[in-house]
Amino acid sequence: MGFLGRLFRAFWLLRESPVGMVGVCIVLFWVICALLADLLVALSWIWHPLATVEPLLTPLSPIIIEGGRLINEVPVEEICALISGGENDGMYNCGISWLGTDHVGRDILSRVIFGARTVLIFAPLATLCAYVVGVPMGLIAGYRGGWIDETLSFIANLILSFPVLVLYILILTLVGTSTYNILLAVTFASSPAIFRIVRGVALDLRSREYIAAAQTRGESTWRILFVELLPNARGPLLVDAMLRIGYTTIQIGILGFIGLGLPPPTPDWGGMVNESRQMLIIFPHMAIFPCIAISTLVLGFNLLADGMREVSLKD
Amino acid sequence: MADLATETPATQTMANQTHASGTPVIECRDLEVSYRTRAGTLPAVQGFNMVLHPGETLGLVGESGCGKSTMAMAIMRYLGHNGFITQGQILYKGEDMAGFSKERMRHLRGNEIAMVYQEPMASLNPSMTVANQLSEVSMVHEGASRKQAEEHAREMLDAVHLPDPSRIMNCYPHQISGGQQQRVVIAMALLSKPSLLLLDEPTTALDVTVEAGIVNLIRELAGKFGTSLIYISHNLGLILETCDRVNVMYSGQVVENGSVAEVFRHMRHPYTRGLFGCIPSPARDRMKHPLMPIPGQLPLPHERPDGCFFGPRCDHFRQGVCDHGYIEMEEAVQDPPHKVRCRRWQELADDALEPPPPPPPEVPLGDTVLEVNDLQKYYRVTNASLIAFLKKQRTRWVKANECLNMDALEAETVAIVGESGCGKSTFAKVLLGLEEGQKGEALVMGDDFSALTARKRSRKQISRLQMVFQNPFDTLNPSHTVGAQMARVIRKFGVAKGRKEVREKVYEMLDLVKLPREFANRLPRQLSGGQKQRVGIARAFVSEPQVVVADEPVSALDASVAAAVTQLLNDIQRRSRTTMLLISHDIHLVRYIADRVVVMYLGHIVEAGTVDEVFAPPYHPYTEALLSAVPQPDPDIVKKAIVLEGSPPSPLNPPSGCPFHTRCPRKLGAICEQEMPPTVDVGGGHRLACHIPLDELKAQDPVFAIPADAKG
Amino acid sequence: MILLVARRIVNMVLLMLALSLILFLSLELDKDSVARSVLGPYSNDEARAAWLENNGYNDPLPLRYGRWVGNAVQGDFGESVIFRTEVSEIVWRRLKATMALAGLVMGIVAPLGIALGVLAGMREGSLRDRFISLTSIITTSVPEFASAPFLLVLFVFWLGWLPAVSTMADGWDWAQIVMPVLVLVLYDVGYIVRITRASMIEVMQSHYIRTAVLKGLRWRTVIMRHALRNALLTPFTVIMLQFNWLLSGVIVVEYFFAYKGFGALLLEVALAKDIYVIECCAMVAVLVAVGTQTIGDIGYILLNPRIRFANS
């Protein structure tokens, strides 16, 4: 209970910070979108993200499909009446393409919603992987010092010397793009940063008297690292984790944007922006909505992190 | 404020003014300072009245959180964005400061009112040279040119007795020692000859022998410049040595004030008396006058009770008398003026002091448990400077411990005394296995521990030797509950097994250190410093060790709390017949609880012997200086004034010959610089290391003299 | 102190060597793939074998690496497959374009970020502080590939003030550089603001600022003489690290606006697997990152009297 309880407490304390609360709301909004993507799509008469209708419809375009054929002349009010009146007897399918469709006729709203699912699976997962690698190494390097620290720090510096995106490009051109490889690349690129944070905290904490007490009690290194040191690093780590999920979201978006992202049919915000690049001036809606989506989600995480930092300073 | 005041503050101050002439430098009238917090607006200081005349020195004394520093900041009008003066006035030379414009305040600060702070290192800008920081003052307040300002600054550095002012002018703060930094801060404060100097715990961060020098300096300068001083301190002894009048503060109120001689001779408020009773004094026999801690702790501002704030901790509390209304200051003596904020002060006359409890029975000592022979510990440091690199001296040695010899018997308390950097903590680390010794041995029950790090010791060996740590905020892991941390130790040493037994044992240990059992479920941050230290003690005694090393166990605590913790530690140790190594810088505390004392200087043992032997002639010159440096809150004690110059040399570069020769007031000459003095046995195991012939040392006067007619 | 600086430089050289080895191994360990990338995917086995033999690829690995490093130091990375020119020539040409872009961005970001950070951190919790902090959080939350479309729609689509692409087809054009710079500045400035602000807040709470105020100095003097110098130490190193970050942003922005710079080149050759250009680009990128970081570290040592005058 202890650790989870305190984790929960960290979030609970956030209610003191208005900025943090806004962040929580935004993130929650997207989490709900991601969880209920299927349901939302069904309820709002949006198509499956892969289904295609008519390419490049502008937002709020009414759509009626009858026998697989698109009828597009009916005014919006009538469509709404049709939907609410329940007169849809299966003869035809109808709805409004709220955000328009893209160049191959896929509905943008449904793809944005499903995109949330993709990113909210990938970003936290990649961050988690990076933590699993970075935390133990940082702890041991900071606590033990000496050659272990020097070796690990050198390796971390090595990785950090690559501009992140260059590193991604190199890794992904070498091993090819796939879901796993992207996860791998993100883990590889962000664990050194986590390593540095944890190392710093461990270095600071290792001279505390309670650590000396544990040492003179003859505790094992393992126990000192994970039971005595780690819980005291949770404040900065939690803040960093939130920032890092946001940052990883951007990274995955950029990968999608430069064409190294998740394989094509997966709804992916970065990829959506990339596909719209050529038509941006004429059909800005294709790019704008996924851009808004990713920006708000990242903003949510950043505000959350900021609120947490503020609250932890007061605590 | 509650009831109608019987005496208005204005008339009070009028009465005060009669005995001195001229406008007071600063005057506070019924001042209340509050801070706005999440819990509402909380008064930090209430009903504060004070008059300070030119050339006078006023002391503010009290424990941490009593509002004494707030007073200084209120006068400076620097209370942060959440502090306000909510009532009353501060008058500077007769003018109400509330009416002063920002510009006027700026002129006042540093020019007419200056301040000296607690932590000299933090108070100086790390990236500006001393010269720049000093000359700024004259440049801004007197419009001096840079050259004049620097000249002036150099003169001032000379006036605060800094050696080689020209060199120090070009230094950055981190390049000079703590004592020197504080002298620079004092010089900075005095540059524009202020009429009022506020000193906020100016020596708390310094070693005692360095402190003595600073105190001397302050006294000298106040006389020379005619500056009025407000001296803020938690230390009654310092106040007695420096001030003309004193205000004793408790929980935001002045509880007793008057002239120093009067207040210290006839303490009237139970709190002042309690505070005095908490401090070990050389004048009092430890068996006849045990420490008498004040129970409980200072109430937080929002927990202050109705009536007397000291009520819950007061032995003389009387229901219906002390627990209602606002208690006014009452005049106890008119000349010299002496006021008390207590409803029962008249009943509690001088002789009504409660009789001391019967002394604890002497504990017979057992066999030798700990024996240290020629122990040596050097640290290696790498010097990164190019010169060292070229000279091939990249690695240098910090000589932390040099040839330590000592032993300790069962149930005995042996104290190791010395200032920071003397190697006492390193010695503890070697014993505990946090560091390895290089040479010599440290036998605990016959096993040599010196080269065994904790990891290499068996569980049994570990359980024989435990430690009480120094810093209450550091000693417990903030992430785990008190109970869990104690349970871990219990399990680790196999003291108890099974959930229920372990829990029982935890309760038992909490009872032992007199903490309520609910504390088992609390996190360390919910405990006060003294309570944490008690948990630390419980943890050390769980495994029933043969030896407990206590490293400055009470140095971070307030006097009233420290006394209780000291008492407790002593009791438990005697009862369990554990050997205790007490590491401390406080030589009087040591005298109070130790059987034998070892005095260390720069890694060497300079004197060792029983308490009575060490505290009486023959003294080692360092012991003599150390004894005289500690300020005493007893006006009846006459003591020798020995003020050491400078600060201890770095253990990186220890002087040749006698380690103390750079500061020794009795230095003989070349022999002290060249030859290491031999350790001589004075008799009965009392050893000291000095070249001065024994007969001469024996002819010394004792440091403390108590005139026969005084109480004692 | 000199030793500390020397140590940083040695460290930098070591780092570069290690990085070059990693790069070399990961790209050239598999000889056949090198040949395939140079001769094309449809070349036959014999031709590849002959090419490898002629170009010394059958020598032992350490020798090959040594030769490679030697050439790299002289700027010789071989010939590009897709551009059919000297690698160093094409990389240098593109690098100049990117340096112009990055230089402009840094020239704006550093002073702007520091100024805003100092203004915000001077009085923590003030209205000004809240406004600046919140704005900086928002701008750092919008990645370059998202802010680019926003700004494009605004300035190009609606207002029609600026051109949509920055190909610089007809030589240097200030109007074309505005959008890429704007996008990069918006994203990068927030970070510097936040670092400067945090550092400033810490300094403003320190005791020596209290000393300075209670000395009777003017508020301006307190800030300019006492606070700034100490508060800018950390942001200085961070700004140097920022070059590393900037390079990532540059890739995105150049790609988006079709700016013919180093970042776009890197992306192009990576997708085309033009191995020698990849090597050269990666080495250049790493050199920039490690170099600026070393400068940052050395600057910190020189600016900080506590290190500069340690144990003297």
Ligand code: SF4
């Ligand atoms: S008023 Fe009562 S409780 Fe307060 S100090 Fe006096 S006797 Fe004690």
Ligand code: SF4
């Ligand atoms: S040996 Fe000399 S310098 Fe040392 S304590 Fe004795 S007299 Fe002083």
